[in-house]
Amino acid sequence: MKKSIIYLLGIAIVIPAFMSCSDFLDQNPDLRTTLDSEEKIANILVSAYISGAGSYQLVAELSSDNVCDYGITKNYNQFYQDVYEWAEEVTSNNDAPRNIWSSNYNNIANANQALSAIEELGGPTTTRLKASKGEALICRAYSHFVLANMFCMPYNPATAGNCLGIPYMDHAETDLNPRYERGTLQKVYEMIGKDIEAGIPLIDDTAYSVPKYHFNYKAACCFASRYYLFMQDWDNAIKYATMALTSNPSSLLRDYSAIAALPNGTSRHQEYVNSASTANFLLQAATSNSGLLFDWYSTAGRYSHGKLQGIYETVQPKKGGPWGSSVTFKAPHAVLASSGKYVLPRTWRVFQYTDPVAGTGFNKAISVLFTSEEALLNRAEAYIMKMNEDPTALDKALEDINLYAANLFSAGFKSMTEASIIKWATETYPDYSELYVGKTSVSSPQTLNPKKKLHAAPYNTLEEDGPQESMLQALIFMRRYQFLHEGMRWFDTRRFGITVYRYLLDEDAETVVQITDQISDENGTADPRRALQLPADVIAAGLTPNPRK
Template identity: 40%
Template structure:
């Protein structure tokens, strides 16, 4: 295995060192973390300020190229949408994702080192939070920057360094390892963390891994890890045997004024949210009622053919079928059909000059999405009726009471043509590395993937389903006459499904992803 020098990560791990400490008497002049209070404060920074969602969402099949004549784009967005290696600098670029995750991991490791020194028995809950945040940030890194886990090639697919200790040197050497290695270590951290986590140590639960948030993460991780029984078990600890009482009140959201600010504010403050993450990000601007980013976006064409307005097993779908319907914007160079959840916030540093930072709030885990994790796990376990029961619990709440029978699901997906470059549909050819039986199991998976695609629109999770299920993605460019042309295709096993490592990291000696 090639050994690498990644000074970049070392500097991130030393994030708490003062810039003025070079002439200090003690070379490693970190603030001493010598009390429970200091450990808890340190763990506030164990949550990344980077946001992966824009890169992964724009890479997915949830966006179209709305045409060369549309000027509302940047070189950064073009590189993402066209699956190029990203060289431009933006709030949401790969370097920010990388730095944010490894910076957060450094804080988790500092906390764990302090806990080991002070005594783990009295700091069990803090240890649980440190372990789960370390696991989650590595989970983001491996799924963004590597090929997806599978039981076949992951023992040789390039991984990312799993940082288990704080760095104390400026020139460390690391091995990149494999995706399999990273997943095994994430699993170890999750299993160690779950029994320890306690909601009692948090002042504001929304921004921390509570028990429910930790189990939701564990459920998603095990779904990606192809551990269907564990995914089902952990999801059930969140949504229980009566999921209808746990889900978002979509009808209440739909009753609000049809304006971005009221609905996004209500969304990010809902009890169905299991974790909130703030970041310096343009995502609320990009997926908002602005011309910004409108060339590569979720178009009405995608909505009609594949997502929000595409038919489902129980019938055709229009905006009136939703408890909280999509927002459709159509005009010259503005073709966006949006599912408003993500706020665009502006933090003024100088109100007079009108300058500041673009920010947003993402919700990485919700009860609704965790219910769909359980539905998928049940389908993979062959529990067809139970999987459909979860899907119906979700759909009857998300839509206005709509449910489907197993016969309807089978008839709908068996008769729906596969999506092609000529004619797009929601039904994609699935080529996972795990076994997927044709017939009812595959049809249920199509339905789960569609439900998740609609539910998590603009959140970036669709990209991971594309990778997990080996879905091919044509990039459609809409022409002036309304027709579309395929300008590129992301193949089933395309190397570009692993986002390229940031240029600065590669320049420091880190092995780049193959192309």
């Protein structure tokens, strides 16, 4: 008997155990069947965040241009190879697309169950019920947003009405065998926006014992700014980023000196995700191997962020970033001699033992989903896109990116100006053809440059090397640095239509043997692999697969 789509959407009757706010390694019993009090409704909402398998970050990062193939002698397994090669079907793994799908729909089911229970209690008539309703709406919106950006094509106002969406679950399901349609991406985004706008006014940070593990007010506003940025709604992106940053953004900057004071290694990662940091708005604990991949370990060293990207495009490009080449980072990157990875402290790995005697268990990855740095960069990008209609937008964008950048460095930083950024963006970069075996594999002079061609609308209509496009290039570079190892680069390559190359490297981790594949929109059409394929069992149950031609 064919499984019903309700199961395949990840909203089966059994809901996973949920994470305690005070200790992300604690587990509490499921309360779904007896949601008859404010406390139980608040408790089940802890299950509306990913704590089990299904974090998108590892798959998104391995899909992006932040990794390349460092050779078969490095550690890897079939799952990492499948993701790196954009395979249609991916080997089973805690981080696999199928778990991203099912976990997010389970989160949505829990949010919907809480919303249904609130209505059964007479509606949000108390302060706590109002806060729970706001949290549930934002959790529902966020999980749909993740699903849309992993399994749908990039949002563009001109094409979203013709792109496949994902089922938007806006109520607790009671039908034993419901039938779902994917609808359009436009409709999904409209529903996400509706939930965001209804949810944010209800958020109440005093309802949480540990707000950083919930959609608190700053986190919800930062999410809203990301949503509107992806929608190309610049005014609302600015509005919500400003709400997240408050009137004093400098008070929310990360203490990189505290990170730098720690021994190079895991302790820096732990400090980066510290819930006490004013820069961290929302933390996530997931059953994931991302902490292994993006730390000192040799795990998946074959498909990683290493020397090639580090010295040509991201951490220390040959001619420097838009902030110049003479800067000294407060907390510099680590070059890992054993694995060859270039690593920034972003994700903290915690091993949770199931049998301490046998030494068995599983990896938890603690990461930050929303930060003050993102809010600053979101707002700066929106200001850049308004430069031609708002005479003050340039100065506001420069103020934000200089505030962001100055906090990274201990020495050598000079405030960026329009002129200095244009100089950086328009500099002639070599094509680095000397890095290619036989010098016959170079397909574009853009392949190893920090600056990338933008093929998606409206960014491809900006005057190349003009002030606005140069400013945007600098902003995209900063985003790539800030979100390294966190998966956001995959979303940005989709949004901007940036070509993603697949390099096979020689043993020196720098010489390119071959460009084995690429995702490109250069012909004017978005590559269909920008969207992950739906899980095979979901397709078998009746949902339309993503086209591949």
